[in-house]
Amino acid sequence: MKTLIVYGSRYGCTQRCAGLLEARLAGEVTLHNVSESDEVDLDQFEQVVIGTPIYMGRILPQVSRFCQQHHDQLLQKPLAVFVCCGFPDKAEAQLHSAFSQELLAHARFKDTFGYALNFEKMSFLDRLIVRMVSKEKSSQSRIDEDKINALAALMNEK
Numbered sequence: 001m002k003t004l005i006v007y008g009s010r011y012g013c014t015q016r017c018a019g020l021l022e023a024r025l026a027g028e029v030t031l032h033n034v035s036e037s038d039e040v041d042l043d044q045f046e047q048v049v050i051g052t053p054i055y056m057g058r059i060l061p062q063v064s065r066f067c068q069q070h071h072d073q074l075l076q077k078p079l080a081v082f083v084c085c086g087f088p089d090k091a092e093a094q095l096h097s098a099f100s101q102e103l104l105a106h107a108r109f110k111d112t113f114g115y116a117l118n119f120e121k122m123s124f125l126d127r128l129i130v131r132m133v134s135k136e137k138s139s140q141s142r143i144d145e146d147k148i149n150a151l152a153a154l155m156n157e158k
């Protein structure tokens with residue numbers, strides 16, 4: 001089975017989740033960072049995973065563009081989507097603002113994989129926003145490996 005994991009990531013959490021998933025998947029897996037290139041031939045892959053972080057209630061514009069550009073092709077393949085976000089209680093709403101209704105209805109897995117806050121890497125403005133909104137002051141990682149395992153198990157099913 002050839003799998004494509006498409007992701008965007010500003011500070012590395014979504015990239016790490018994509019890597020953790022890759023390590024758990026059987027078959028040939030290709031990681032595609034949408035910030036590095038727009039070009040990918042979906043015809044080469046049998047199933048697709050899309051991962052994105054949420055910033056200010058929105059997904060990364062590059063991921064959004066990828067979904068728009070490849071919308072019809074994505075509807076033709078087994079699809080899973082995940083988001084990294086600091087407010088899991090808003091995950092459902094954020095998934096719906098992130099992906100089209102058609103893509104969400106088509107996806108056989110849609111969930112959050114947790115989040116990380118990396119103050120060392122963050123821009124001044126992003127640090128300020130996080131401190132104002134969440135009162136968090138130190139870097140932390142709350143990646144939910146059980147959910148990554150659950151998606152891997154689903155995708156590895158014959």
Ligand SMILES: Cc1cc2nc3c(=O)[nH]c(=O)nc-3n(C[C@H](O)[C@H](O)[C@H](O)COP(=O)(O)O)c2cc1C
Nearest residue numbers: 009010011012013014053056057085086087115116
């Ligand atoms: C400036 C800023 C804004 C954020 N806005 C949201 C938000 O609106 N909703 C949310 O659930 N998480 C929000 N987060 C948390 C990120 O989604 C979380 O840190 C995620 O793991 C980042 O992934 P990345 O390292 O792959 O970019 C925000 C984080 C920052 C730094």
